[in-house]
Amino acid sequence: MADAKSLNIATFGVIALALGSGCSSRDCHEWEDMKVEFAASSLPIDSFEAGLADFREWTGRERTCVKRVEIVPELKGDVVGRYHSHGRWVELHEDASASATVHEFCHALDHEEGEPSQDAQDVLGALAEEIDPERYSSEGARLGEAFARICEDGPGMVQLLNELAELCGSEGASEAATYVASIAFPESSTLDAVGARFSYDVDLIEVQGAEWTDSGLMAGGGVAIGSDLLALVTAWDESASDEAMLLPELVRINVDDRRVEERLSLPPHGGLHDSNGNPLLSPYAIIGSSDLPILQQLAGSGAGRAWRISSSPLGLEELSWPALGEDAFAGFEHEGLVMTSFGYADPLVIVDLADGSWRAVGEGQSPDFDPSRTDGFYADEQGGLGVFPSEYGLTLAAVDWNGAWTWSRAIPVPGSRVRSLFRAPDGSIVVSVVLAVAGGSGSAVVSLRYDPTDDSWALPSYGCDGLADDRWVALDGAAWVVSSTGTETFSLQLVRATL
Numbered sequence: 001m002a003d004a005k006s007l008n009i010a011t012f013g014v015i016a017l018a019l020g021s022g023c024s025s026r027d028c029h030e031w032e033d034m035k036v037e038f039a040a041s042s043l044p045i046d047s048f049e050a051g052l053a054d055f056r057e058w059t060g061r062e063r064t065c066v067k068r069v070e071i072v073p074e075l076k077g078d079v080v081g082r083y084h085s086h087g088r089w090v091e092l093h094e095d096a097s098a099s100a101t102v103h104e105f106c107h108a109l110d111h112e113e114g115e116p117s118q119d120a121q122d123v124l125g126a127l128a129e130e131i132d133p134e135r136y137s138s139e140g141a142r143l144g145e146a147f148a149r150i151c152e153d154g155p156g157m158v159q160l161l162n163e164l165a166e167l168c169g170s171e172g173a174s175e176a177a178t179y180v181a182s183i184a185f186p187e188s189s190t191l192d193a194v195g196a197r198f199s200y201d202v203d204l205i206e207v208q209g210a211e212w213t214d215s216g217l218m219a220g221g222g223v224a225i226g227s228d229l230l231a232l233v234t235a236w237d238e239s240a241s242d243e244a245m246l247l248p249e250l251v252r253i254n255v256d257d258r259r260v261e262e263r264l265s266l267p268p269h270g271g272l273h274d275s276n277g278n279p280l281l282s283p284y285a286i287i288g289s290s291d292l293p294i295l296q297q298l299a300g301s302g303a304g305r306a307w308r309i310s311s312s313p314l315g316l317e318e319l320s321w322p323a324l325g326e327d328a329f330a331g332f333e334h335e336g337l338v339m340t341s342f343g344y345a346d347p348l349v350i351v352d353l354a355d356g357s358w359r360a361v362g363e364g365q366s367p368d369f370d371p372s373r374t375d376g377f378y379a380d381e382q383g384g385l386g387v388f389p390s391e392y393g394l395t396l397a398a399v400d401w402n403g404a405w406t407w408s409r410a411i412p413v414p415g416s417r418v419r420s421l422f423r424a425p426d427g428s429i430v431v432s433v434v435l436a437v438a439g440g441s442g443s444a445v446v447s448l449r450y451d452p453t454d455d456s457w458a459l460p461s462y463g464c465d466g467l468a469d470d471r472w473v474a475l476d477g478a479a480w481v482v483s484s485t486g487t488e489t490f491s492l493q494l495v496r497a498t499l
Helices: 046-059 098-112 121-129 139-151 155-168 175-184
Strands: 012-016 035-039 068-072 081-084 089-093 196-198 201-206 216-225 228-237 245-254 259-265 284-289 294-297 306-310 315-319 332-334 337-341 348-352 358-360 376-380 383-390 393-399 405-410 415-423 429-435 445-451 456-460 473-475 478-486 490-498
Touching (some): 089 098, 121 175, 155 445, 228 490, 383 415, 383 429, 393 415, 393 429
Parallel strands (some): 068 089
Antiparallel strands (some): 201 490, 294 306, 306 315, 348 358, 393 405, 415 429
């Protein structure tokens, strides 16, 4: 392709897209007649072409009324795109995503169809009220923006939400989404990426060999220790005072025999509270390891201390350890490095046990998500997995033990937060998210399975939240969670998931 200079165009190079043909208005024309103008220094059109291809596939429109597109290095205002109804042209920032392209062409579609958004106050009004009135000063502008925001998700989202409603009991696609889809995608048969299904079995197994008669019992997570499970268990006694006395201990469970093999009591604590003043249920956390696990004290008079846990018999050997804080993720240790986070919604870090130094994951990289807010985290010998917010939802990302991001994938359901994240024994990744549906309660949870070998997502073949428990441990060909059960006398049980 000739550059702008050889085309004898001073400010813009001009290309024509031969992509197909569009609408019936006499002001409209075939797609190949729409001009795309770009800054002379480069050809930043990959995202634009991808977005336009999505728009054409989703809408099935054979003609367009957009006369030209300008891709520019700067736009006025805090926007990445703008549709100009007077003159029928689209302006895009050179860094605009494919979704931004779809969004602006959705504005054009609304205009071409006689602005049905303006007659839909009853269905688009609730979403329009959430749009910034300083940026979109009129009600009509906010209704048009609401239409375009729904439209840019494509027809697959409407189908997916209705499918999840049947599968999970969530609310399904909103009336607004259904309305926009009926106008923008009346003949589309496009399917969302989540078409596959996976099955799993979950068993509850009673653990023999130990009972507690205290006021309550909580199993605060488990890790593998050899071929066994090591659980951090905290009982509490409310008989002595208003403040519950916490009675923590380590419990080693033989998963083959379903029996407690060893118990190691830890110093009791009373009257502990977190930074928000809420009672603290456990002052400790267990950090899994490719060698032997680590016990970390998060609160109380010994906060910041840590011990290596030995097995058979259970024992503790104190380590030199940086204080991570009471809200830290438990993390995982591999060859003297600990991958963890200083707290919920904080970035991931790697701590060097040799000197207590730490560094943020992904230094020098520019991922397509916000790495400063970790919503879900899991790590093992292979590296770490995290869920992070991005421009259009949640993103699953992987990091290696050198601290570099290796890949990221958008989670293909509208999730608001993560309930669980783990790597299954077969190498696939399971993530459970709370569904975020506009106008919905946000209470439904769906577990998805991602297979990195073929870059595919799958929904469960039945139910939605069977894998939503926190702190799964891969061991002996299954995934395990240690939990407590009982009302007056308490014991432990294992949740075993076979995928």
